[in-house]
C-alpha cells in the first residue's frame with residue numbers, strides 16, 4: 218500500500234513514474250539489461266540525455282543562449298560551483314547573498330571557504346519568517362552575482378515572483394523548480410538538487426547563461442566546472458545514470474500532465490487548502506508572514522507542543538509519513554511537491570481536523 222508521503226526530500230515521486238521505471242527495470246527498452254547496467258555513452262543512454270534536456274527546455278522555456286547541465290553533488294555542490302565558476306577574484310569581485318534562512322546560510326558558508334561573501338540583506342532578525350524587501354538590498358559594485366534561495370525548504374518562505382535586481386541573479390530552486398513558471402531569462406544561473414521535484418538524489422540541474430561560462434579565475438574541480446560539463450554533455454565522469462533516467466521520466470510526466478502552469482495551479486490549490494485550514498484551526502499554527510508563505514513546504518507547530526510526538530505517531534498509524542519538521546527546527550512540516558496529489562492534501566486536512574477534535 219502506498220502511503221501519503223509529505224517528506225521534505227528525497228521526496229515522493231509520481232506513481233506513474235515509479236510504475237514505468239518498474240516495468241523497464243529488468244529489460245530497458247528491449248536491450249535485455251537495466252538502464253543501470255549499460256554504458257553512459259551507449260546510444261540508448263544518449264537518447265535519455267538528449268530527450269531529458271529537450272523536455273526540460275520545453276517545460277521551462279529555456280532560451281537557446283542557456284546551457285542545461287546535469288551535475289553531480291546535489292545543490293551543495295552548486296554552492297561551491299557558482300563561486301568558482303562565476304567570481305573573478307583577482308578583479309576583487311565578491312559573491313553576494315540574500316539571507317532568508319537555513320539554505321541561504323549554507324550557501325554563504327560554502328562561499329566563505331573561498332574568500333569573502335557579502336550578505337546584502339537578511340531576515341534573521343524576523344526569525345526568517347519573511348523575505349527582506351528588495352528595496353533594502355544594497356548590492357556592492359564589485360558583486361559577481363546576487364544569490365537568492367527561491368524557496369526555503371525548512372523555513373517555508375518562498376519568493377512569490379522572480380526577484381528584481383540589475384546584478385547577475387543566481388537562484389537555488391531546489392525545492393520549487395517546476396512548481397511554477399520561472400522566467401529563466403532573468404537569471405544568470407538557476408540550480409536545483411533533484412530530490413524534491415525532479416527525481417532521485419544524486420543529480421542536480423544547472424541552467425547557466427552561456428555568456429557566463431569561463432568567467433571564474435580559480436581552479437575548479439573538473440566535475441563542477443560548467444565549461445567542462447557544457448562541452449562534455451555533463452559527463453566529466455560517469456554520471457548517476459539511474460537518477461538521470463528517472464529525472465527524464467519525471468519531466469515526461471510533468472509534460473503529460475499539462476506542464477508547469479498546470480502544476481502551479483494545482484500547487485496553489487493544495488497550499489491554499491492547507492494554510493486555510495491551519496489558520497482557522499486554533500490548534501495548529503504556521504508562523505510565516507502571509508505574503509511569503511511557501512507553496513511547497515508548510516512548516517507548522519501544535520499550539521501545545523508537548524503533543525507533537527503523539528501527533529506524529531498517530532499520523533504514521535493513519536498512513537501519513539514524512540511529517541516531521543527538519544531536525545534543526547522540529548515541529549511538523551508538510552511538503553507539497555508536484556507529485557503530491559490534491560487528494561492526499563485533502564486526506565491530511567481531514568486527519569489534522571480529527572486529531573485536533575480528539576485532543577483531550
Ligand SMILES: Cc1ncc(COP(=O)(O)O)c(C=O)c1O
Pocket residue numbers: 226290291292293294320366368369370371389390391392410411
Ligand atoms: C533549498 C535547498 N538548497 C539546497 C539543498 C541541499 O541539497 P543537496 O542535499 O542536494 O545538496 C536543499 C536540500 O534539502 C534545499 O532544500
